[in-house]
Amino acid sequence: MTALVALAFLVPLGVLLDRGTRAAALADAARRSGVVAGALAVTADPAAVTRAATAASADPAGRPVVHGVNAGGQPRAGAADVARATRERTVVVADVSGGVVRLEPVTVGRSVVVVEVFVTEAALTAGSGGHWLLLAGIALGLVVAAVVVVDRLAARTVASARGLVEAAMAVGDGDLAVRTQPSGPRELAEAGYAFNRMADRLVTSRTNERELVADLSHRLRTPLTVLRLDADALDSDDTSVGTFSAAELDRRRTIRRIRQAIVTLEGEIDVLINTTRKAVAHEAAPGMCDASEVVRERMKFWAALAGDQNRPHKVVGAHLRIPVAVQRAELAAALDAVLGNVFRYTPQGTAFEVAVSRRDGYVAIRVDDAGPGIANPDRALRRGASDQGSTGLGLDIARRVAQQANGSVSIDRAGLGGASVVMLLADADATPRQVSRFGLVGRRARERDPGQRRWPRQRATD
Structure with missing residues (x-):
């Protein structure tokens, strides 16, 4: 664009400069012609005219020539151009070989003579x-x-x-x-x-949300304290000493589960309050925990309940340290949400399995069960959607925790015959991959439809 603008202004300027040079050369020719015309106005004597032509230009090629007076010089103009200047009584500029001639008619007595001045091509284009x-x-x-x-x-x-x-x-x-x-x-x-x-x-907004979570968690302590006092007032839950009937054993085991659940709930509320307060005060470092440790710890609680309900269960791959970029309390809450669904929506005696594995920069926490499965996996992953009359937030909690760790949640058919819920989390020890435009597109697509990701499960052999 700049080149076009420069050409639009500079080309006309160059043409104008060329025209100025030509006009200056013709003006000089007019000056020389005027010297001879002045001499002719006084006398038509050839000698006087010759002296005037010599005085007009020292260069013989540029000396004026007078048509009609024998004052010497070699004329260059054609007869037609001389006749036109004589007839029209006007200055004529005609092209000739090597330049142009300027023909100026001058009246001498009753006749008209023409003064010719030759201008070379070099003079016309000097400096161009x-x-x-x-x-x-x-x-x-x-x-x-x-x-x-x-x-x-x-x-x-x-x-x-x-x-x-x-x-x-x-x-x-x-x-x-x-x-x-x-x-x-x-x-x-x-x-x-x-x-x-x-x-x-x-x-x-996040600070206000965490403050609200901390406040709500703190408000739960009052009814929880009442429950703990009521549980402490119950009979002993010891089943190791004495002989008891089946009904009494079941009652004491129920009391034990109630007390364990209250203790666990108190601990989780304390962790939730401390975590949210630290996040608000910017005291907590980026979330990091050992996935295997969280699985082992939570399975201690769920294993007791599984034993009371005669549920066969298995933990696979939780013996090695596998760090993930998510806070321990959040991962525990997500795992509890998935395991809670197993106990809530499958009959007593249904087997389940929890497996931890890592591959290709990701960590997979898989929960399989031998229940009836999930008829509509996509609906189950939507927040607030449930076909069982619940709040529909269990799997959504797991999904949000997985997305915080740059992962996702998928639902598939388990090898045990029921549902298989896989939480896919970024491996904190993995080398970061080179970011590319296509990888970003794929990541955004997975976030829009997290149910499309599938984790190749590693089956454990009995």
Whole structure:
């Protein structure tokens, strides 16, 4: 575009300079012709005319020639051009070999003579080459300057856009402390300010949410304390000393489960309150826990309940340390939600299995059961949707925890015959993969439809 603008202005300027040079050469020819015309106005004597022509130009080639007076010189104009100048009584400029001639009619007595002045081609174009070279240099300089300026402006714009994109990606990955420095064009600067305001609002909303969770958790302590006091007032749950009937054994085991559940619930509420308070105060580091340890710890609680309901169960792969980027309390809550569904929606005596494995930068926590399965997996993964009359939040809790760890949740048919729920979490020890545009597209697609991911399960042999 800059080159076109330069050509639009500089080409007419060059043509104008060429015309000025030609006009200056013809003006000089008119001056020389005027000297001879002045002499003719005084006398038509050939000798006087010759002296005037010699005085007009020292160069013999540029001396005026008078048609009609024998004053010497070699005429170059054609007879037709001389006749036209005589007839029309006007100055005629005609092209001849090597340049142009200027024919000026002069009245001498009753007759008309024509003064001819030859202007060479070199005189007509004197300095034109230098003019065009100068204009070409100016045009090239303008183009180079425009390229440099546009490159600097584009670099600032690209840097501002790249900073905004990187900040948006960081916030999308969960780092709400990232802010961008608004810069660049006004539109990008306004977008940067809007992004910072959005991030501030997200931080405020998350802080308020965690405060609310902590407050609600604290409010649960009052009824929980009442339950604990009532449980302490119950009879002993010891079944190791004495002989008891089947009904008495069942009653004492029920009392034991109630007390264990209350203790576990108190511990979970304390962990929830402490975790949310630390997150609000920015005291907690990024969430990290050992998935195997969480599975082993939670299975101690669920194994006791499974023994009371005669449920065969198995834990596979939880003997090695497998770190994941999620807080322990959140992973425990997600695992409890999935195992709670097994105990809630399958008959007593139904077998289940919990397996932990790692592969290709991901950790899979799989919960299989031998129940009737899940008829509509996609509906089961939607928040608030349930075909069993519940709140529909159990699997959604697991899904949100998995997404916090850059993973997902999928439902499939288990090898035991029932449902298989797989929580896929990013392996905290895995080497980060190179980010690419296609990988980002795939990741966004998985977030939109988390049920599409399938984890190749490793079957345990009995």
